[in-house]
Amino acid sequence: MKRIFASAHVKRLFSALAALAILELMTGPPGSALTPTAGFTGSFGEASSFFGIFRTQRWVVFLFLALAMYAIWSAWLMWGTQVRAATAKAVSVPRAASRTRPVRWGMAVAVLAVALLLPHLITDPFWQAAMVEQIAVYVLLALGLNVVVGFAGLLDLGFVAFYAIGAYTTAWVTGALPTAAPFGIHFNNFYAIPIAIALAMGSGIILGAPTLRLRGDYLAIVTLGFGEIITIFANNLYGITGGSQGTNTIPHFSLHVGPIKYLWGLTPVPYYYLTIVFVILFIAGFKLLEHSRVGRAWTAIREDEVAAESVGINPLKYKVMAFAIGASTAGFAGVVTASQSNTIFPSSFTLQFSINILVLVIFGGMGSITGVVLGAIVIQTGSMYLLHTPPAGYQPQDLYIYLGALLVVMMIFRPAGLVPSRRRHREIGLAEKGEGHMNEVLTGDTP
Amino acid sequence: MSDKIFDVDHVTLRFGGVVSLNDVTLHQERGEILAVIGPNGAGKTSLFNSLTGVYQPQEGTITFQGSDAKPMSVIGKKPHRVSAAGVARTFQASRMFSALTAFENIKIGAESHRGIGVAGAMLRGPKTRRDERTSDARTVELLDFVGLRAKANVISSSLSYGDRRRLEIARGLATGPQVLLLDEPAAGTNPSEKLELTTLIRKVRDEMGVSILLIEHDMKLVMSLAERLYVLNFGSVIAQGTPEEIRANEKVIEAYLGSTATETGDRS
Known part of the structure; x- marks a missing residue:
C-alpha cells in the first residue's frame, strides 16, 4: 500500500x-x-x-x-524537454527577428492602428465604456505603478491615494466640490490635468521623502496607511469633499477654441481617444526613462543599494523620483475617471483598488512596460467579460477567487510575469540560484 | 609639508558596547599605495566603511583632501556624497549589479555624478544624448584599461572572480576618484589572476594618478605592492612602516603573523 x-x-x-x-x-x-x-x-x-x-x-x-x-x-514529463527544445528552435528565428528595430516599429504601428480602430470595431456600448473606464485607465495606472514597483523596486500599497487626489482635484478645479474652486473660477477639465499631476506628484514627494528611507515591508505598511488616510479624509471632510456622497456634478472635458466647440462625454469614444493619446505619451516617456541614466540608477539601487551608494547614486533621491512619477501618472488617471463618470465618492478609493493595480503589474511582469500594458488589458478584459456575460453559476464576487488562482499558477510557472522584463528575469533567476543581492520587492529585502 | 589625501585623527567607532575602531590615527599621502593589514575582526572593513560614510564614528575626525577642493570632513556625510568628492571603493565580497552587463555596471559609475534630469531623460534632448555618448566613451576606455573589452556585454554574474574584481575596480574608477579603496581585491582569485591584479593596481596609480588604499590578507601581494603599511589589531593601530619594517616588527609578528612569521613574503 x-x-x-x-x-x-x-x-x-x-x-x-x-x-x-x-x-x-x-x-x-x-x-x-x-x-x-x-x-x-x-x-x-x-x-x-x-x-x-x-x-x-x-x-x-x-x-x-x-x-x-x-x-x-x-x-x-516524458516528452517535455524535447517539445521545449523543438519550440525553442522553431521560435528562435522569429524571436531574433522580432528584436530588430524595423520589426519592433512595425509591430508598434500595427498595435497602434488596432488601438485607434478598436472603437469602430467594437460598438457594444458596454464594451465601449469598459474600454475607457476599465481598461485604458487601468493601463495608465499599471504603467504608473510599474515605475514604482517594477523600476525602483518599492512596494507601494497606497497607490489609490494618488488616484483619489487626481480625481478630487478635478472636482475641485471644475467647481464640483462644496469647497470653492480656485479663484472662484470653474475651470475647464483640461486645466485639471497639470494641477492634478502637480498635486499628486507633490504629495508623492511629501509622502516619499520621509518614508522612502524605510525598506521593504515597512514602506508597504506606510503607503498602505497613506492610502487609508486619503480615503478617510475624503469621507470625513464633509464641507470640503462632499463626504461619503462625494459629488456627481463634475463636467465633461470640453474644448472651446475660436469656432471649435467640442464636448466629450456623449459617447465614451472621445474619452477613449483622449486616454489613448496619454497612454502613448506615458509609454514613450517611460521607455526612454527605463533606458536612461535614471532607469539604470533604479536598477542599481534595486539590486544592491550599498554598492549603488558607493558609486555615487543617492538612493533616496531616485526613490522619491520614482514615487513622484508613479503618483503623477495615477493623478492623471484620476482626472480621466472623474471627468468621464462625472462622479466621485470615497468608497471607490479602497485598498482593494491598490491591490488590483498591483496584481496587474505582477501578472504582466514587473519592470516590463509591454508586460504591464498587456497584463492590464488581459486581466481587465477578462474581468469585464465575466461581468458582462457571466457563465452559468458565476457570481460577481467569485472574481477574486479566479484572480487569486491565476496569480498562484503564474508564480509557479512564470514568476517574472506574462512578458518578463529582461533585467528582472535575470534577477529572479539569480535569486533562485542564491546569487546576487536582489531587493525582493514582495518578500521584503535584505538589509 | 606632506600632502595628505586622507587624514584619520583619533577615530573611535562603537557598536553598542563593542569597540570596532579604537582611537585610530593614520594618514595617506597623495599618490601612495597604502595597505592596512590585520587579523580577522581587527576593524579593517570598519575603517573602510568609516572612510566612505557608511559608518559614522562617534569620536575623532576623518578629513579627505581632494587635489583642488577644500578639505572635506567625511564623518556625517552620506556615502554618495563621499563618492562625489572623489573616494571610490570595492567590496570584500564583490558587489556587482549582477543582472546587468559589465558595460552597464561601469556606465552606472561613469554617469552617477551628473545632475539628474527626468525631463531630459524622458525627452532625450541633445544634452542627454551628449552625456550618454561621453559616458559610453568613458566606459569603453575603462573596459580597455582593465582588459574586459571582450566581455563588455557579458552579464556580470557570469564573470569569473578575477574578472569581477577588475570590473569592480573599473566601476570605481568610472566615478573619477582621487583615491581607490580596495577591500581584499585578491580574495578568491587564482595565482595568475593575482599577478594581473597587482599589475592593474599599480597601473591605476601610475597611469591615472589615483592613490590606493588596500586591505589584503595575501601577504605576498601586500608586501610587493604597498609602499607603507598600517597594522590593525582589535581596532587599534599597533604598527606602521615600510614592508621591511613591518616584517621585522616584533609586535606585528606576535599579534598577527604569529609563528608563521618567517614564511611571510617568501613562501606564503
Whole structure:
C-alpha cells in the first residue's frame, strides 16, 4: 500500500484529482447548509448553453478533466524537454527577428492602428465604456505603478491615494466640490490635468521623502496607511469633499477654441481617444526613462543599494523620483475617471483598488512596460467579460477567487510575469540560484 | 609639508558596547599605495566603511583632501556624497549589479555624478544624448584599461572572480576618484589572476594618478605592492612602516603573523 502511494504516477494522479476538485468547488454554485455538496453534484447549465453537451453531473465532467490533466502532465514529463527544445528552435528565428528595430516599429504601428480602430470595431456600448473606464485607465495606472514597483523596486500599497487626489482635484478645479474652486473660477477639465499631476506628484514627494528611507515591508505598511488616510479624509471632510456622497456634478472635458466647440462625454469614444493619446505619451516617456541614466540608477539601487551608494547614486533621491512619477501618472488617471463618470465618492478609493493595480503589474511582469500594458488589458478584459456575460453559476464576487488562482499558477510557472522584463528575469533567476543581492520587492529585502 | 589625501585623527567607532575602531590615527599621502593589514575582526572593513560614510564614528575626525577642493570632513556625510568628492571603493565580497552587463555596471559609475534630469531623460534632448555618448566613451576606455573589452556585454554574474574584481575596480574608477579603496581585491582569485591584479593596481596609480588604499590578507601581494603599511589589531593601530619594517616588527609578528612569521613574503 505504502509503495503504491510512493509511486510518482499515483502522486500525479491524486494531485490532478485534488486540483480539479478544488476547481470544481471554485466554479460551482454557491454552497448552502442544505446542499453542501452542490459543487460536486450540480449539473452544468441548460441544454442550450455551451455546456449542454455535458448536461450531466459536474463531478463526472471534472473526473474526465482530472484524467486529461494527468495524461497531459505525464506526457509533458516524458516528452517535455524535447517539445521545449523543438519550440525553442522553431521560435528562435522569429524571436531574433522580432528584436530588430524595423520589426519592433512595425509591430508598434500595427498595435497602434488596432488601438485607434478598436472603437469602430467594437460598438457594444458596454464594451465601449469598459474600454475607457476599465481598461485604458487601468493601463495608465499599471504603467504608473510599474515605475514604482517594477523600476525602483518599492512596494507601494497606497497607490489609490494618488488616484483619489487626481480625481478630487478635478472636482475641485471644475467647481464640483462644496469647497470653492480656485479663484472662484470653474475651470475647464483640461486645466485639471497639470494641477492634478502637480498635486499628486507633490504629495508623492511629501509622502516619499520621509518614508522612502524605510525598506521593504515597512514602506508597504506606510503607503498602505497613506492610502487609508486619503480615503478617510475624503469621507470625513464633509464641507470640503462632499463626504461619503462625494459629488456627481463634475463636467465633461470640453474644448472651446475660436469656432471649435467640442464636448466629450456623449459617447465614451472621445474619452477613449483622449486616454489613448496619454497612454502613448506615458509609454514613450517611460521607455526612454527605463533606458536612461535614471532607469539604470533604479536598477542599481534595486539590486544592491550599498554598492549603488558607493558609486555615487543617492538612493533616496531616485526613490522619491520614482514615487513622484508613479503618483503623477495615477493623478492623471484620476482626472480621466472623474471627468468621464462625472462622479466621485470615497468608497471607490479602497485598498482593494491598490491591490488590483498591483496584481496587474505582477501578472504582466514587473519592470516590463509591454508586460504591464498587456497584463492590464488581459486581466481587465477578462474581468469585464465575466461581468458582462457571466457563465452559468458565476457570481460577481467569485472574481477574486479566479484572480487569486491565476496569480498562484503564474508564480509557479512564470514568476517574472506574462512578458518578463529582461533585467528582472535575470534577477529572479539569480535569486533562485542564491546569487546576487536582489531587493525582493514582495518578500521584503535584505538589509 | 606632506600632502595628505586622507587624514584619520583619533577615530573611535562603537557598536553598542563593542569597540570596532579604537582611537585610530593614520594618514595617506597623495599618490601612495597604502595597505592596512590585520587579523580577522581587527576593524579593517570598519575603517573602510568609516572612510566612505557608511559608518559614522562617534569620536575623532576623518578629513579627505581632494587635489583642488577644500578639505572635506567625511564623518556625517552620506556615502554618495563621499563618492562625489572623489573616494571610490570595492567590496570584500564583490558587489556587482549582477543582472546587468559589465558595460552597464561601469556606465552606472561613469554617469552617477551628473545632475539628474527626468525631463531630459524622458525627452532625450541633445544634452542627454551628449552625456550618454561621453559616458559610453568613458566606459569603453575603462573596459580597455582593465582588459574586459571582450566581455563588455557579458552579464556580470557570469564573470569569473578575477574578472569581477577588475570590473569592480573599473566601476570605481568610472566615478573619477582621487583615491581607490580596495577591500581584499585578491580574495578568491587564482595565482595568475593575482599577478594581473597587482599589475592593474599599480597601473591605476601610475597611469591615472589615483592613490590606493588596500586591505589584503595575501601577504605576498601586500608586501610587493604597498609602499607603507598600517597594522590593525582589535581596532587599534599597533604598527606602521615600510614592508621591511613591518616584517621585522616584533609586535606585528606576535599579534598577527604569529609563528608563521618567517614564511611571510617568501613562501606564503
